[in-house]
Amino acid sequence: MRYFFNLHECGQITFDEDGVDHTDIGSVRRSAIRAARDIMAAEVRAGQLCLSCHIEVFDAAGHQVLKLPFKDAIGMTGL
Amino acid sequence: MDPIIDKLQTLGELPAADKLLLKTVLSDVRSVAARKDILREGDKPTNVHLVVSGWCCRYNIVAEGARQITAFLLPGDVCNTRITLLRQMDHGVGTLTPAKIAYIAPSEMDELLARPLIARALWMAGLVDESALRAWTVSLGKRDASERVAHLICELFVRLGTIGSALANGFDLPLTQEQMGDALGLTPVHVNRVVRHLREAGLMSIRNRTVEIADFPKLQKMASFDPGYLQTIG
Numbered sequence: 001m002r003y004f005f006n007l008h009e010c011g012q013i014t015f016d017e018d019g020v021d022h023t024d025i026g027s028v029r030r031s032a033i034r035a036a037r038d039i040m041a042a043e044v045r046a047g048q049l050c051l052s053c054h055i056e057v058f059d060a061a062g063h064q065v066l067k068l069p070f071k072d073a074i075g076m077t078g079l
Numbered sequence: 080m081d082p083i084i085d086k087l088q089t090l091g092e093l094p095a096a097d098k099l100l101l102k103t104v105l106s107d108v109r110s111v112a113a114r115k116d117i118l119r120e121g122d123k124p125t126n127v128h129l130v131v132s133g134w135c136c137r138y139n140i141v142a143e144g145a146r147q148i149t150a151f152l153l154p155g156d157v158c159n160t161r162i163t164l165l166r167q168m169d170h171g172v173g174t175l176t177p178a179k180i181a182y183i184a185p186s187e188m189d190e191l192l193a194r195p196l197i198a199r200a201l202w203m204a205g206l207v208d209e210s211a212l213r214a215w216t217v218s219l220g221k222r223d224a225s226e227r228v229a230h231l232i233c234e235l236f237v238r239l240g241t242i243g244s245a246l247a248n249g250f251d252l253p254l255t256q257e258q259m260g261d262a263l264g265l266t267p268v269h270v271n272r273v274v275r276h277l278r279e280a281g282l283m284s285i286r287n288r289t290v291e292i293a294d295f296p297k298l299q300k301m302a303s304f305d306p307g308y309l310q311t312i313g
Contacts, residue, residue: 014275035268
């Protein structure tokens with residue numbers, strides 16, 4: 001089934017027009033976590049990080065199936 | 080047959096007799112559906128394959144099924160001149176779109192390589208593939224996400240231009256963001272984010288599977304893309 005991963009970054013939304021096929025919600029969640037970590041890693045390499053950005057995932061019927069805040073995608077220590 | 084001859088001719092001029100031999104050898108052309116393997120990792124390669132139409136890729140699968148695409152194969156690209164020497168494939172080759180593939184037997188490749196100018200063009204094609212692999216290594220190691228996407232778009236634009244498949248300021252891109260991500264070491268969400276950034280920076284956009292390059296010199300500069308490694312003449 002096709003799912004659409006929209007990226008919310010401090011008010012800016014990048015809409016997923018293509019979507020990606022996933023077999024189940026577990027796979028969707030793992031993919032969202034990988035994406036969040038990928039973007040955070042790039043931000044860190046550029047010298048910044050925003051933990052309140054999030055990813056919202058919708059199914060093909062337009063129902064939201066997941067909301068993943070960036071801070072839920074990583075474990076933080078030493079704060 | 081024209082894309083192959085066009086592609087090889089960009090690496091070195093071929094006389095009429097050589098072009099005729101190429102047309103004869105490249106007569107076993109088969110249709111392959113999208114997302115199908117032509118060669119699998121571990122297979123013993125028994126034919127040389129040449130892309131007549133469509134897009135293919137070289138890839139490796141790592142643990143948990145993650146895929147790294149290590150090259151895009153476009154019309155005119157050969158996989159590989161002497162691949163039948165390998166005991167087994169170290170990577171997979173598959174279609175991304177529906178494709179037409181010419182199958183060349185080793186004895187037919189011998190016939191082609193007996194012609195010095197064809198041999199020279201095929202050697203050059205192999206060297207260019209190696210150069211592209213180095214360029215991709217630099218991208219993965221040293222370029223940030225935006226620069227990686229920009230560099231790939233520049234490379235595809237130039238390569239498609241040399242086989243007459245580019246538009247004036249862009250090209251049809253039949254790749255999903257997932258496939259682009261597999262080539263660039265990025266998740267599809269990240270590719271989408273970068274494409275938005277590049278559009279907002281006035282460099283390029285992707286709409287309905289078509290890339291529109293608004294400012295090629297600026298896109299090249301941003302990606303530190305030098306088309307020299309593609310070795311094409313004219």
